[in-house]
Amino acid sequence: MKQNDIKLEHLALAPLRELLLASSAPHGHLCPRQILGVRLGLAGAKALNIEVPQQDKNLFAIVETDGCFISGVQTATGCAVNRRTMRIEDLGKIAVTFVNVKTEEAIRVAPKNDVREKAWEYAPKNEKKRYYAMLYGYQLMPEEELLKLEPVKLLNPVGNIISKAGVRVDCAKCGEEIINEREVVQDGIILCRTCAGQSYYLVPST
Numbered sequence: 001m002k003q004n005d006i007k008l009e010h011l012a013l014a015p016l017r018e019l020l021l022a023s024s025a026p027h028g029h030l031c032p033r034q035i036l037g038v039r040l041g042l043a044g045a046k047a048l049n050i051e052v053p054q055q056d057k058n059l060f061a062i063v064e065t066d067g068c069f070i071s072g073v074q075t076a077t078g079c080a081v082n083r084r085t086m087r088i089e090d091l092g093k094i095a096v097t098f099v100n101v102k103t104e105e106a107i108r109v110a111p112k113n114d115v116r117e118k119a120w121e122y123a124p125k126n127e128k129k130r131y132y133a134m135l136y137g138y139q140l141m142p143e144e145e146l147l148k149l150e151p152v153k154l155l156n157p158v159g160n161i162i163s164k165a166g167v168r169v170d171c172a173k174c175g176e177e178i179i180n181e182r183e184v185v186q187d188g189i190i191l192c193r194t195c196a197g198q199s200y201y202l203v204p205s206t
């Protein structure tokens with residue numbers, strides 16, 4: 001079988017099959033990072049004793065990179081940016097901190113450092129490509145071999161990240177509205193972070 005003849009239906013194995021097919025549908029491919037996303041999501045939710053995919057908003061995910069990985073996390077947990085149950089702290093890492101919103105209990109989940117090599121042990125004997133070895137390995141590897149879990153404490157409490165619905169103020173300088181208490185107060189004046197000098201962009205002078 002040539003690589004291009006392999007369909008993702010053949011690659012998604014039980015018991016993650018349904019989640020992996022759902023995760024890969026919008027991408028048109030199944031990749032190792034989506035599988036890791038699903039595995040991290042299931043492990044994190046289990047460690048916090050939260051049933052997933054969640055119907056409510058008890059579980060909050062802070063993901064440390066963007067891309068395909070997020071589809072796996074989202075499919076497994078129901079945490080999503082547009083539901084305000086996920087945020088990206090872009091450290092360029094395949095890792096997630098899951099938080100129980102009610103108790104503030106938080107646990108960071110990441111693959112162990114050697115999983116890429118270990119994956120070969122779970123691939124078919126004749127598999128030559130590392131990519132496919134990872135596809136098999138990340139699905140089949142027992143959780144304790146694949147993942148490390150570590151309790152953490154958020155420096156910015158999850159309540160601050162989520163904030164409250166309906167809170168809004170206007171920036172005293174640019175006049176734009178700020179929601180979710182993202183304003184800063186300088187000398188008693190309410191400013192957006194951009195006007196307070198914490199901007200991520202510059203406006204080129206003409």
Ligand SMILES: [Zn+2]
Pocket residue numbers: 027029030031033034068
């Ligand atoms: Zn991908």
Ligand SMILES: [Zn+2]
Pocket residue numbers: 171172173174175176191192193194195196
């Ligand atoms: Zn402003």
